[in-house]
Structure formats: structure tokens, C-alpha cells
Amino acid sequence: MRLCFSRLSFLVALAALVWLAGCQGAPGNKTGETPKGKIQQAATEVRFEKFTLPNGLQVVLHEDHSDPIVAIDLAVHVGSARELPHRTGFAHLFEHLLFLDSENLGYGGLDEMNTRIGGEGTNGFTTNDMTQYFQAVPKDGLEKIIWAEADKIGWFINTVTQPVIDNERQVVKNEKRQRVDNQPYGHRWYIIGKALYPEDHPYNWQVIGSLADLDAATLKDVQDFYKKWYVPNNVTVTLSGDFDPVQAKALLRKYFGEIPRGADVKPMAPRPSGLKQTKSLYYEDNFATVPELGLVWPTVEQYNKDAYALDILASYLGDGKKAPFNQVLIDEDKVTTSLSIFTDHNELAGEFYILIDAPEGKDIDTLTRSIDKAFQRFEQTGIPQKDLDMLKTGAEVDFYDNLQSALGKAIQLGQYNTFTGDPGFINTDLKNIQSVTREDVMRVYKTYIKNRPHIITSIVPKGHPELAREGAKLAPIIEEKIVQGAEKEIVIDHSKRDFKRTPSSFDRTKEPPFGPAFDLPAPKVWRDNAQNGLKLYGIENRETPLVYFDLRIDAGMNRGHTDKPAVASMAADMLLRGTRDKDRAAFEDAMDLIGADISVGTGQEAVSISGSVLARNFDKAMDLVAEMILKPRWDKEEFDLLKEEAKNTLVSGAGDPAVVAGRLWPTILYPSADHPYHYTLSGTKAKLEGVGLADLQAFHKANYTPKGAYLLIAGAIDKDGVKTGLSRLGADWQGEKNPDIHLPLSKTPDQAKVYFYDIPGAKQSILLMGAPALSGVDPDLP
Structure with missing residues (x-):
């Protein structure tokens, strides 16, 4: 897996590992409200307390005293699925509106407050079935975030005016142009949903x-949507982190308790697709450079046993x-280098996806025989028990990985309560995966x-309908016509607060004070050296049975040559493609058997071999890392495949305006073609x-040394265990x-410069702005 990273000091990188090695909660309080709450504990030790306020607001509390942080999540059980035909997009529009203003926070007050009190930032998202809003702050900001989130639910709608709606509508339009209209294959999901x-x-x-x-949205439409869905009896508030549950419940009652209950919200029953016959559709994409085949089957809703x-x-x-599809389509028939297979289960229905890129200029029909062959191979043997067990081990690691922060648990507990009525389903979910049989x-x-x-989609480059699946029909896409100056400028004076105030039993206009001050705990970092000089830095944290590691080696792009800039990243990528003792498949099996997730990334100044593993298998994971470094396989077929993948990535990215901008950026910062940073990883x-393969071998031999490298470890292991x-x-x-190595730094221009790159047919402009900053060794760098 390729990733890029900037140069980080070991302390910053280790801090990131500490965050990942986060927290599993302590028991909740034993008191409750109506109906009487009680502590619930599953075998996985994710404990919580749930209670309901008289107005129907459901509250979930999860104590986690490992870090002085508190997170809050508002889960509103409304997404696009609860909209009406011809009144779509309202749930997502509301996500935007609720971040703008409320009666007591003021315009932009939510983000301003979070930043001012040291929070991680506010965020939210909308799905088919729900909308979530969340933030995390130091624990002394507990009352502040409860006050703020309550203001969004109960003291928001009067700040919305028609000009506010008109302005935010333009923001949503711009988001659609960015994420859909201006992206290769951006209309894929629209085509599939309609079909x-x-x-x-x-x-x-x-x-x-x-x-x-x-x-067509009017102010009344927005007000009606709010009154129907944004009511306390359709909301779950989850609090996770370092707090006193008695105090937290008192604050939740104070700030949320007087919001009026709304009309009862009827649950929606699962509703399958009902697809009766296969449909094949195609679309000519202005930004696609290679054809993409999509196969989509309707399946079942989330949490269904199937x-x-x-x-x-x-x-x-x-x-x-x-994997059968990788074996057949990539290794044997060589009809693609890129495919993905995944599921999407939602509240009402689900889908099973296969997406495959055909090579540049190749007909999608050339994939058909290989797809059938891959399915036939699976039918012959099914899934071997060994592979099923490995996938279950991976699920266990993923489960613990998702428990690494107070914010992550707040979001998950809110989701489980929204869809199942039981936050404890967070524990049941893993058991359901573990119970699957061959x-x-x-x-x-x-x-x-x-x-x-099923649905078959063929998305082909503009002007090449002949590359689509034979017999496919043109998909009915509604494309926006961009007219310069068509959008009216909307001017809103947010300083005018002339809306009608919503009554309250106390003064909500004053932001609550901070809670008691606290001492910030500093994790104990141990330092040592391995016998070969490898520097070791670690933090012991036993709150989940995982260990995170990051080995940084001085073998980045700066060690390469400008005539072949891809050598550094390709040499690193080959480390995961087998060792002398294990081919690629056997090496992947070895990782899966111990629950290890190892990835390799190349940056300008270092290569990172990082990952996580169940603590009981740390030694086995390090043996695999040693094998990667000491005994790379240098398999010619794997090298040829890696090179072909890199070529196809360059081709497919050439149609994506954002990717094009990212590729041009280093050529502007480092205009000399003799500078290694003039190029992206693949050159x-x-x-x-x-x-050639020999280039990678020579680079590895010359640069992969323990001297100057360092290993960061955080998790359920002590120094002796690491050594x-x-x-x-x-x-x-x-x-x-x-x-x-001392490379020339990027020079600050004498004056501002503007560079243009034309993307014919683009629906939106991509803007990148920046300037050279301090180098990583500059004495003025903090």
C-alpha cells in the first residue's frame, strides 16, 4: 500500500502512534433515568450507560479516563432515505446549515469555540439513513460542548432565512461539482441508484x-423538515471520554431537557431493491481515461445475518x-491491474459491488470471460476454512482498531443505538462476523x-462508446450547464440578529465556563537501541491488545536519481510482494494468520514500514518485517505487475483535475528537473x-541500513518485550x-505567480495556493 508523508520528528510520529494506541473505556455509572438506566457490559469490555430524557432524547454515556478528552456525537435518524421525491438533498443541506449558526452560539460560533478551547475540530456527515455531528475537546470543555450541541437542536431554526438557504445551496452545488461532476466516474453512483x-x-x-x-427549496420546506426530523425523540446524544457521569447527566438534562418533543417518528422497514432483470448501461465520461466496468447485485440490509x-x-x-479475481484477472489473464470488490449494507437494503478497470483503449467485453472464470474457480472449492479463519482474525483486529479514541467510540455507539436501539450491538457485531461458516x-x-x-455499468472515455459492454444502453445523466456569472451573489449581514428568540428557562446567551483545570498527562517514552544501532522509542499502553509500530528508514526519494525517480517507491513496494522463503500469497497468509497489518510508504526523506498487530504476535510481526528487509524476493513477474500498475495509475490520474494539479505542484516548487522533489513518486x-528490477535491487542494497533508522512502538508491550x-x-x-544529503531548498519567489492548466470540459476550477516554508532542520522551526 502506497502512502506519502512529510518529514516528521520522531516525537510527532510517536504521538500519532500513542493516539492510535488509544483507549478502552472504564465502567460507567450505575444510576439512570426514565426508564431506569443500568450498566451493560459485553465480553469485549465496551461498557456504556443508556438512559432517555422525558422529551425522548436517548443518551449514551461511555467513560474512558485514559486521556483527558471528552467527545460528543449527535446522531439524527434522518438521511436522504427519509426525504420525498422532488424534495431531495434536504438532509445533506441541513448538515451544512447546522454548522453555520444558532441563536446563542452565533454565526460561525461552533467552529470558533472548538478551536479556541483546543478541540480537534467539528465535523459531520450525511448518509442515506442518518446524519451525525461530532467534536472532541479537552475535558474541561465538557459543559461548553453540551451547551453548543443542544443549541444546534433546539435554538437553530430561527436563524435560517431564505438568503441563508440560497447561499448554502450554492455551497452544496459547488460540492457536487467537486465530488461528482468534476471527477472521473463521478456519476457512477447516480447511474447505479437510478437503475x-x-x-x-x-x-x-x-x-x-x-x-x-x-x-426549488423554500424556507417553509426547510422549517417543515426541521420540525419533523430534528426533534429530541429522533436523536441520540453520545458522550465518550473522561467525565463524571453524575455531572454529565445533570448538564445533559439542563441543556437538552427543555427542547420540546416532536411528533412520533415511525421506523422504516427494510425494503429490498426488487430488481427483476439485469440492466446494462453506459456513460461517456469527460474525465475517464480508461474504461470501468461495474457489476452490482442487490442484497440485504445491515445487520442481517446474510x-x-x-x-x-x-x-x-x-x-x-x-483471491480468485486477482488470480484470474490480474495474474493469469492479465486483463486488468485494478479491481475492487466490496459490499454496502444500509438500513433498508444493501448492494454487492465489483469494479474493474480495463486497460487504456480496451473493450470492456474483454473482461467477461475472465470474470466468469473467477466465479467458477470460487464455485469449485468455496472459501477454505484457513482463509475464513484469517478473515475473522482480521475482523478482530479491525474491531479493536476502531476502539482507539473517545471520538471514534462516540460515533459508533451513536450509530448502533440509532439503527438497533442498543449501543451494546457494538459488541454483538464482531460476534456475528465470527459466527460465519464456509x-x-x-x-x-x-x-x-x-x-x-444485477446492474452492469460501462463508464468509458468521452468519444469512445464502442468500448462499452455490448448491448448497453445510454444512462440518463442530467449534467449541469455551467454558465459564467449565472449564480447571483448573495450578501448576508450576519451581525444582524433580528430573528425571534426561542424561549428558555435560563440565559443561554452566555457560554458556560471551563470546568476544573487539570494537569496534562505526559506519556512515558522509553528510549533504547537494538544491537545493530537501530534507535527504539516506545510507549507502553495496555488498553487494547494491539501494538502499533512504524519503522522509518533513510531511503526516501532524496536517495534516488532523477533519471528514474520511481526507483525509491518501487523498491519499497516490492518488499510486500514476497520474500525468498515466501511468495506474495504465502507472505500475505503469514500476516493474516497473526492478525498483522503491514504497509509500506515512501516519502521524500524516508521509507516507512508501519502497521499493527495483536500484541501476542508482536515477535512474529517483527520477524516478517525482518524478512521483508533482509530477504526481498525480487520476483520478476511481481515487478512487471507493479510497473504496469504504476503506468496505469499515471494514465487514469491524467483525467482527474485534482490529481493533475497535485502532479504539477512539485514541478512549480522545484522547477529544476535535476531535483528529486521535482517528481511525484512514480515520476x-x-x-x-x-x-528495471536491477535498479530496485541496487537501491535497496545501497540504502536500507539500520544506522540512521528508528522504530516507534506504542501499545500493549513493554521495552523488554519489544527487544x-x-x-x-x-x-x-x-x-x-x-x-x-543536502538538497537545494525550494526558493521563495520574488513575487506572487499564477499558473494555469486547462482541463477541457471541467465543471470547476481546482485552486492550489502555497509557498515554501521552513525546512525540517531550520533552527527557527518550533
């Missing part, structure tokens, strides 16, 4: 809605070297996939052609420190 679900089905339209519907087996099926078919996986394949009606297509686990890496990996 898969009948017109009156709530999943027929997209969350962002129709621009025509948004244009949903878990379908998740396993998707992972087995498409993840890893041994027979379940084959059964859901035969029930929902094999010979079942140019012409320079990539000249890269024991590093016995092989610390003893067998030898080498001297690389010579220092």
Missing part, C-alpha cells in the same frame, strides 16, 4: 440530492494475492450473486519505462549510516 431502485424507493436518489430540487457472510465473500473474492459464504453467493439480476511515464521481539531484526540487519 437498481424504483423511482419511489428512498435509495433511488443520491445523498447530495438533485440540483433542481435544491433550487450481510456478514456477504462481507466475507467480498473480501475473499477480491482481497489479496490468492457454508454461509457459499449459500449467500448462490442466493444473491450467481445467475441473479513521468517516460522515465518509468526505463526502470525480545526484535531479536532477529536487531541481530541480522547490519549496515553503516548513509552519507548526509
Whole structure:
């Protein structure tokens, strides 16, 4: 897996690992409200307390005293699925509006307050079925965030005027142009939704809605939507973190308790797609440079027993070297280098997806035989028990990984309560995955996939309809016509607060004070060296049974050559493609068996080998890292595949305006073609052609040394355990420190400059603005 990172000091990087090695909560308080709350504890120790206020607001409390942080999540049970035809996009519009203003916070007050009190920032998202708003702050800001979030629910709607709606509508339009209209394959989800679900089905339209519907929205429409859905009996408030539950409940009663209950909200029953026959559609995409085939089957709603087996099926078919689709389409038939298989289960229905890129200029029909072959291979053997067990181990790691922060748990507990009525389903979810059998996986394949009606999409480059699936019909896409100056400028004086005030039993206009001051705990960082000189920095944290690690090696782009800039990143990528003792499939199996997730990333000044593993298997994970470094396989077929993937990435990105802007940026900061930072990781297509396997081997031999490298560890392991686990890496990996490199810095221009790059047919402009900053070794850097 490729990632890019800027140079970080080891303390900053270690702090990131500490955050990841976060927290599992302590028991909640034993008191409750109506109905009487009680502590609930599952085997996984995710404890919570749930109670309901008289106005119907459901509250979930999760104590987590590992860090002086408190997070709050508002989960509103309304998404695009609860909209009406011809009034779409309202749920997403509300997500925007609620961040703008409220009677007592004031315009922009939510973000301003969060920043001022040291919060992590405010955020939110809208799905088909719910909208969530959340933030996390130091624990002395507890009352402040409860006050602020209550203001959004009970003291918001009077600040909304028609000009406010008109202005935010333009913001939403711009978001659609950015995420849909101006992206390769951006209309994919619209095509699928319209084809898969009948017109009156709530999943027929997209969350962002129709621009025509948004244009027609009136103030009354917005007020009616708010009164129907943004009521306390349709909201779950989750508090997670370091707080006193007695105080928290008193504050929640104070600030949320007097918001009037709304009309009862009727639950929505699952509603399958009802697709009766296969449909094949195509679309000519202005930004696509290679054809994309999509196959979509209707399945079941979230938390349905079959949903878990379908998740396993998707992972087995498409993840890893041994996956049937990768074996057939990539390794054997070589008809693609890029495919993904995944599921999407929602409250009312679900889908099973296969997305495959065809090579540049190739007909999508060339994929058909290979797809059939891959399915036939699966049918012959099903999923082996060993592979099923490995996927379950991965699910266990993912489960613990999602418990690493107070904010993450607040969001998850809110979601589970919204959809199941039980926050404790956070524990049941993992058990349901672990109960899936081989027979379940084959059964859901035969029930929902094999010979079942589905949607076929062919998204092809503009002007090449002949590359679409034979017999496909043109998809009915409504494209916005961009007219310069058509949008009216909307001027709003936010200093005028002439709305009608919503009554309250106390003065809400004053922001609450901070809670008691506290001493910020500093994690105890231990330092040591392995016997080969590798520097070690660690923090012991036993709140989840995971260990996170990040090995930084001085082998970044700065060590490469400008005639072949891709060498550094390709040499790193090859480390995950097998060792002398294990081919790629066997190496992936070895990781999966111990619950390890290892990735490799290349930056300008370093390579990072990072990941996580169950603590009990740390030594085995480090043995695998040692194998990667000491015994890379340098398999010629894997190298050829990696090179082809890099070429196809360059081709496919050439149609994405945001990617194009990102590729041009380093050429502006470092205009000399003799500077390694002039290039992106893969360099140019012409320079990539000249890269050979021998180049990667030579780069690895010259630059992968423990001297100058350092390993960061955070998690459920002490220093002695780390050093024991590093016995092989610390003893067998030898080498001297690389010579220092001093590259020219990017020069600050004498005056501001503007660069233009034309993307024909673009619906929106991409703006990048910046200037050279201090280098990582500048004495003025804090």
C-alpha cells in the first residue's frame, strides 16, 4: 500500500502512534433515568450507560479516563432515505446549515469555540439513513460542548432565512461539482441508484440530492423538515471520554431537557431493491481515461445475518494475492491491474459491488470471460476454512482498531443505538462476523450473486462508446450547464440578529465556563537501541491488545536519481510482494494468520514500514518485517505487475483535475528537473519505462541500513518485550549510516505567480495556493 508523508520528528510520529494506541473505556455509572438506566457490559469490555430524557432524547454515556478528552456525537435518524421525491438533498443541506449558526452560539460560533478551547475540530456527515455531528475537546470543555450541541437542536431554526438557504445551496452545488461532476466516474453512483431502485424507493436518489430540487427549496420546506426530523425523540446524544457521569447527566438534562418533543417518528422497514432483470448501461465520461466496468447485485440490509457472510465473500473474492479475481484477472489473464470488490449494507437494503478497470483503449467485453472464470474457480472449492479463519482474525483486529479514541467510540455507539436501539450491538457485531461458516459464504453467493439480476455499468472515455459492454444502453445523466456569472451573489449581514428568540428557562446567551483545570498527562517514552544501532522509542499502553509500530528508514526519494525517480517507491513496494522463503500469497497468509497489518510508504526523506498487530504476535510481526528487509524476493513477474500498475495509475490520474494539479505542484516548487522533489513518486511515464528490477535491487542494497533508522512502538508491550521481539531484526540487519544529503531548498519567489492548466470540459476550477516554508532542520522551526 502506497502512502506519502512529510518529514516528521520522531516525537510527532510517536504521538500519532500513542493516539492510535488509544483507549478502552472504564465502567460507567450505575444510576439512570426514565426508564431506569443500568450498566451493560459485553465480553469485549465496551461498557456504556443508556438512559432517555422525558422529551425522548436517548443518551449514551461511555467513560474512558485514559486521556483527558471528552467527545460528543449527535446522531439524527434522518438521511436522504427519509426525504420525498422532488424534495431531495434536504438532509445533506441541513448538515451544512447546522454548522453555520444558532441563536446563542452565533454565526460561525461552533467552529470558533472548538478551536479556541483546543478541540480537534467539528465535523459531520450525511448518509442515506442518518446524519451525525461530532467534536472532541479537552475535558474541561465538557459543559461548553453540551451547551453548543443542544443549541444546534433546539435554538437553530430561527436563524435560517431564505438568503441563508440560497447561499448554502450554492455551497452544496459547488460540492457536487467537486465530488461528482468534476471527477472521473463521478456519476457512477447516480447511474447505479437510478437503475437498481424504483423511482419511489428512498435509495433511488443520491445523498447530495438533485440540483433542481435544491433550487426549488423554500424556507417553509426547510422549517417543515426541521420540525419533523430534528426533534429530541429522533436523536441520540453520545458522550465518550473522561467525565463524571453524575455531572454529565445533570448538564445533559439542563441543556437538552427543555427542547420540546416532536411528533412520533415511525421506523422504516427494510425494503429490498426488487430488481427483476439485469440492466446494462453506459456513460461517456469527460474525465475517464480508461474504461470501468461495474457489476452490482442487490442484497440485504445491515445487520442481517446474510450481510456478514456477504462481507466475507467480498473480501475473499477480491482481497489479496490468492483471491480468485486477482488470480484470474490480474495474474493469469492479465486483463486488468485494478479491481475492487466490496459490499454496502444500509438500513433498508444493501448492494454487492465489483469494479474493474480495463486497460487504456480496451473493450470492456474483454473482461467477461475472465470474470466468469473467477466465479467458477470460487464455485469449485468455496472459501477454505484457513482463509475464513484469517478473515475473522482480521475482523478482530479491525474491531479493536476502531476502539482507539473517545471520538471514534462516540460515533459508533451513536450509530448502533440509532439503527438497533442498543449501543451494546457494538459488541454483538464482531460476534456475528465470527459466527460465519464456509457454508454461509457459499449459500449467500448462490442466493444473491450467481445467475441473479444485477446492474452492469460501462463508464468509458468521452468519444469512445464502442468500448462499452455490448448491448448497453445510454444512462440518463442530467449534467449541469455551467454558465459564467449565472449564480447571483448573495450578501448576508450576519451581525444582524433580528430573528425571534426561542424561549428558555435560563440565559443561554452566555457560554458556560471551563470546568476544573487539570494537569496534562505526559506519556512515558522509553528510549533504547537494538544491537545493530537501530534507535527504539516506545510507549507502553495496555488498553487494547494491539501494538502499533512504524519503522522509518533513510531511503526516501532524496536517495534516488532523477533519471528514474520511481526507483525509491518501487523498491519499497516490492518488499510486500514476497520474500525468498515466501511468495506474495504465502507472505500475505503469514500476516493474516497473526492478525498483522503491514504497509509500506515512501516519502521524500524516508521509507516507512508501519502497521499493527495483536500484541501476542508482536515477535512474529517483527520477524516478517525482518524478512521483508533482509530477504526481498525480487520476483520478476511481481515487478512487471507493479510497473504496469504504476503506468496505469499515471494514465487514469491524467483525467482527474485534482490529481493533475497535485502532479504539477512539485514541478512549480522545484522547477529544476535535476531535483528529486521535482517528481511525484512514480515520476513521468517516460522515465518509468526505463526502470528495471536491477535498479530496485541496487537501491535497496545501497540504502536500507539500520544506522540512521528508528522504530516507534506504542501499545500493549513493554521495552523488554519489544527487544525480545526484535531479536532477529536487531541481530541480522547490519549496515553503516548513509552519507548526509543536502538538497537545494525550494526558493521563495520574488513575487506572487499564477499558473494555469486547462482541463477541457471541467465543471470547476481546482485552486492550489502555497509557498515554501521552513525546512525540517531550520533552527527557527518550533
